[in-house]
Amino acid sequence: MIVFYYVSVTLNSADIDCHEGWITPIILLASMIVILYQFWHVYQEYISYETRAHQAVGRLSTMVSVINKLTRFIPPQVWEPIVKSDSPVTVSNKRAKLTIMFSDIVGFTELSDSLSADNLADILNTYMHCMTLIANKHGAVLDKFIGDGMVCFFGEPNSRGARQDALDCIAMAIDMRREMRTLRQKWRLMGFEGLYIRIGITTGYCHVGNFGSNNRLSYTLIGKEANLAARLESSAGKDEILVSESTYDYICHNYECHHAGAFKLKGFDSKVNAWQVLDPDAHKGFLSKWVDHTLPGFNLHLNFKDMKDNDYQDIRARLNFALERVEQEQEKVAADIAAASKRNDHH
Structure with missing residues (x-):
């Protein structure tokens, strides 16, 4: 300047001459x-x-x-509000009505004794991956994995109402049971037999939120209803979904159930009534979207929901081939029986 x-x-x-001088x-x-x-x-x-x-x-x-x-x-329902709004995170929880699901794999403990760590980890990771996708699809909060089991709940932090939360949980459980059938067929071809899912579900009030200390927090739930769901899961059989009376009251108009009995559960003074949730497709006769039948040496698993239009011809050809082989074996067995009968008559 x-x-x-x-x-x-x-x-x-005025004294400056721009054409002369050095200035x-x-x-x-x-x-x-x-x-x-x-x-x-x-x-x-x-x-x-x-x-x-x-x-x-x-x-x-x-x-x-x-x-x-x-x-x-961390469940997306927990981290998304923190990332979007930078909301404070503190040790806090509240009482809320939740529908809680506990599930695990029947026969996994026995299988773990006979499998290598690599095969065991592969089975467990495949199972958890598929079940996590289903839980996310239905909007469940995936609380934790416990060995071969998992804990999910509906009702917090985003609830659609107690009845709808219960219906969403049942729909998720049914999808998990169906997915387990598909996984079981894959594992059976690999030589791993007898893996089934079992599920326990209940609805009731629990405390849910951040538990722990200022240095380490865990978003989870505690309460008697969570213990009840865990006990129902332990009492369920292979491929069974057991629900408590509180959940049954919400879902009985939408899903077919039958009374499984009154169970004496650890930690509960009186017996607890439980209902088994039936597969909606398996009880619609010819409208069923699933066909699953197993005998020694015979496994039939059809999932019509996943089939494409151009798959039916190939499936029909393979079934016809299998039927021809069955007829050939049956004729062979009949011929062997006839030959044995002739030998007996000759003697």
């Missing part, structure tokens, strides 16, 4: 130096800003990557 002020004053002087070149040179210095200064600021911007983008990408990894350990 001083240089340009001096230039303006000097050039306005004019010096002024022009000084002006060029100032302008070049300003360009250089702006360029350096731009380079510095660009470097800081790249560093900020790198830190942001790293932070997003870390958050994405950490969120895999």
Whole structure:
């Protein structure tokens, strides 16, 4: 500013002849130096800003990557409000009406004694992956994995009403049982037999929220109803979904159930009535979307929901081939019986 002020004053002087002397070149040179210095200064600021911007983008990408990894350990219903609104996280919980589901794999403990750790981990990870997808599809809060079991609940932090929460939980449990049938067929081909799911469900008031300390928190639930769901799951048989009376009252108009009996459960003074939820498709006769039948040496599993239009011809061809083989074996057995009968008559 001083240089340009001096230039303006000097050039306005009537005594200056711009075509002679050394004052004019010096002024022009000084002006060029100032302008070049300003360009250089702006360029350096731009380079510095660009470097800081790249560093900020790198830190942001790293932070997003870390958050994405950490969120895999936390239910989306818990971390999404924290990320979106930066809401405070404290040790807090409240009493709420929940529908709680406990599930595990029948026969997994016995199978673990005869399998290698690699095969065991593969089976368990496949099972948990499929069940987690189903839980997320139905909007359940996946509380935790317990060995080969899992705990889910509906009602917090987003509830659709006690009745709808119970219906959503039953729909999820039925989908899990159907998915287990598909997994069982795959595992059976790999030589792993006898893996079934069992599920216990109840509806009631529990305390749900953040439990722990300021340094370590866990979003979970505690209460007698959670214990009841766990006891019902332990009492269920292979592929059975047992529900308590409180859940049955909500779902009985939408799902066919039959009374499984009154169970004496650990931690409960009086017997607890339980109902078994039947598969809606399995009890619609010809409208069934599932066909599942097992005999020694024979496994039939049809899931019409997953079949495509161009699959039916191939399925029919394979069934016809299998039927021809059955007829051939039956004729062979009949011929062997006839030959044995002739030998007996000859003797």
